[in-house]
Amino acid sequence: MISITNLSYYLGSxxxxxxxSLHIKPSQKIGLIGLNGTGKSTLLRIIDGEYQIDGGTISKAGDVTIGFLNQDLLSYQTDESILSVAMQAFARQNELQHQIEELLHEMETNYRDELVDQLGKVQEEFDALDGYTIQSKAxxxxxxxGFSTDDLHRPLKLFSGGWRMRVMLAKLLLQKPSLLMLDEPTNHLDLPSIQWVEKYIQTYEGAVIVVSHDRDFLDNCVDVTVEVANSKLNVYAGNYSFYLEEKALRNEIQKGAFENQQAKIRQTERFIERFKAQATKAKQAQSRVKQLARLDRIDDVLDENARVNFRFNFSTQPGRHVLHLENITKAFGEKRILTKTQGTLERGDHVALIGANGRGKSTLLRIIAGSEPINGERRLGHNVSFSFYAQHQLESLRLEDSLIEELKTANPSKSEAELRTVLGCFLFTGDDAFKKIRVLSGGEKSRVALAKVLLSQANFLLLDEPTNHLDMQSVNILIQALQQYEGTYIVVSHDRYFVSQIANKIWYIEDEQLKEYPGTYDEYEWWQEERKEQGITPAKPVEAPKMQPATAPSTNGNAAKSGSNGRASDEERREWQKTLKTLTRQAEETETKISQLESQKKKLEAELADPSTYGDSRKMQAKNDEYKSLSLQLDHLQSQWETAMLEAEELEARIKV
Structure with missing residues (x-):
């Protein structure tokens, strides 16, 4: 469909x-990844024809159409409704609709056969193009x-940049180009919308190229991953998780080849040094010199998985209770966000606040920060000091400050060497420390602002969408920093991988109430799926359980009734005791299998650490596959054991009643 061959593009020198080179095939779903500044967005603009290349060729099939969602669309404004803007995708249908209306209007006063004939032809084409369904599709x-039905007829200009971007995305999806290019679409979507777009892309008939830092989004959407690195386009035939595994294998092979070549170079250099002055060996030494000059050098593997080690020093330790919210009510005009809701945070809580846009997540952070007026009581605990990060705070960075000067404002007690170490953790190295804030990109400014928050000595952090505009390496650094943070924090984010790595509690707003799930994001996801299967909707609020809900086994259709006093009948008890024995036996058998598999897993881990294994790429791949399979079996058996034990526990309680 599109063939890029020997592409060269220069920014100055x-x-x-x-x-x-890259070949884009019909229906291919491509994830374009790489560090910030490597040229991902530039490549999309090159494909779109906006930028002229310096070398190579780009060939496109004659019928290729391209739809490009880029950050420039944020500035688009109009008085038209968002429904009208989205329906601009149907150019021909809109033209025919206008013709039909004009013909009908003319026929009201001038009914002629030729007008009837013309109207029939126009309506026939309009019908063939599904013109009568375009509004429902939009x-x-x-x-x-994420737009409500009431929103559809509101003017586009009344919406924020992120919501306007959604309208532009809707317009592109309705156009159905043969190549759809999306530049960081998840920055402007909440979680339900991200999941909707994932499903849409999975079934999209055309090709798609997505630039994104959202690992789960890429895993669920793409079947090819293209990495931009070292001025090349490296293709991996799978999603992001496949890319990570395959790249690790490629790096192992490249590392081995590099080390072998370096050993050979050192040996050759020693030969040259030893024999270059001897007449009998001078010719051979000169030959080796030429051999080295012609050698195609193998690059060493660059470690892109930056490891950070923050030392968080709190000026004061907080008490056990960090935050109390009591009877909090908040509304904007007639739109009610919270109604007499409660919330409590204890020291060491790491909370992810998630959910759809418009539910009040950012509003709740401002309430906690004390910058949003409310009805009710918000009370911080003893010795609590907080620091608040939000996207709009990037504007408060002083543009004429250097990076070092800006960090110094967050913690004047830190030495320049300590501040440079922190900057290094956030990928600012060498003379970067003396760059002015005004020359930084949006992603770089985000990293500086995050570094300031982490340097602030606050024991309570409020972070609103901290991963927006960060590349994957920077997200990984932030994850490590938060995992090492011993204080308390609340993070608003739609990045599922990020949330799964940093949260031990989930907060969400439902039915104007703040609710808590006391577990990880993966556990919360499982619980939500269970609710859907049980037909529980947000209209029927149910508090999250603290563990997997156990369902008592049925009595196999027995019609035995409980006594009039509500106690179980003897027949019911006998059935429960039989089921209890079966569950206990199943749990014991499962426990034995788990023990056997754990022994196998330890043995396999030792084999994977053996140099003879990771020195052989095929052997390494086979052992990796075996290890994954074993881990999945263990997870499944562990889940079976937990279910059996929970059901047995409930039955024991019933029998005792």
Whole structure:
């Protein structure tokens, strides 16, 4: 469909791409990844024809159409409704609709046969293009992206940049181009909308290229991953998780080849040094010199998985209770966000506040920070000091300050060496420390602002969408920093992988109440699926359980009734005792299997650590596959054991009644 061959593109003297190639096939779903500044967005603009290349060729099939969602669309404004803007995707249908209306209007006063004939032809084409369904299609996509039915007829200019971007995305999806290019679409979507877009892309008939830092989004959407690195386009035939595994294997092979070549180079250099002055060996030594000059050098593997080690020093330790919210009510005009809700945080809680946009997540953070007026009581605990990070706070960075000067404002007690260490953790190295804030990109400013928050000595952090505009390496650094943080924090984020790594509690707003799930995000996801299967909707609020709900086994259809006093009958008790024995036996058998598999897993871990294993890529792949299979079996058996034990516990309680 599109063939990029030996692409070269320069920014001044810097080669952004050099002899890079990529072939985009119909229906292919491509994830474009790489560090910030490597040229991902530039490549999309090159494909779209906006930028002219310095070398190579780009060939496109004659019938290729391209739809490009980029950050420039944020500035688009109009008085038209968002439904009208989305329906601009149907250019021909809109033209025919206008013709039909004009013909009908003319026929009211001038009914002629030729007008009837013309109207019939126009209506026939309009019908063939599904013109009568375009509005319902537009409404379906807009509502899938989070707009309410009432929103559809509001002017686009009344919406924020993120919501306007959703309208532009809806318009592109309705156009159905043969190549759809999306540049960081998840920055402007909440979790339900992200999941909706994932499903849409999975069934999209055309090709898709997505630039994203959201690992789960890429895993669920793409079947090919293209990494931009070293001015090249490296293709991996799978999603992001496959890319990580395959790249690790490639790096092992490259590392081995590099080390072997370096050993050979050192040996050759020693030969040259030893014999270059001897007449009998001078010719051979000169030959080795030429051999080294012609050698195609193998690059060493660069470690892109930056490891950080923050030392968080609190000026004061807080008490056990960090935050109390009592009878909090908040509304904007007629739109009620919270109604007499409660909330409590204890020292060491790591909370992710999640949910759809418009539910009041950012409002709740401002309430906690004390910057949002409310009815009710918000009370911080003893010795609690907080620091608040939000996207709009990037504007408060002083543009003429250097990075070092800006960090110094957050913690004046830190030495320059300590501040440079922190900057290094956030990928600012060498002379970067003396750059002015005004020359930084949006992602770089985000990293500086996050570094300031972490340096602030606060024992309570409020972070609103901290991963927006960060590349994956920067997200990984933030994850490590928060995992090492011993204080308390609340994070608003739609990045599922990020949330799964940093939260031990989940907060969400439902039915104007703040609710808590006391577990990890993966456990929360499982619980929500269970609710859906049970037909529980937000209209029927149910508090999250503290563990997997156990369902008592049925009595196999027995019609035995309980006594009039509500106690179980003897027949019911006998059935329960039989079931209890079966469950206990199953749990014991499962426990034995778990023990056997854990022994196998330890043995396999030792084999994976053996140099003879990871030195052989095929052997390494086979052992990796075996290890994954074993881990999945263990997870499944552990789940079976837990279910059996929970059901047995409930039955024991019933029998005792």
């Amino acid at each position: 810097r080669a952004l791409y050099e002899n890079a 409404e379906e996509i807009l509502e899938g992206l």
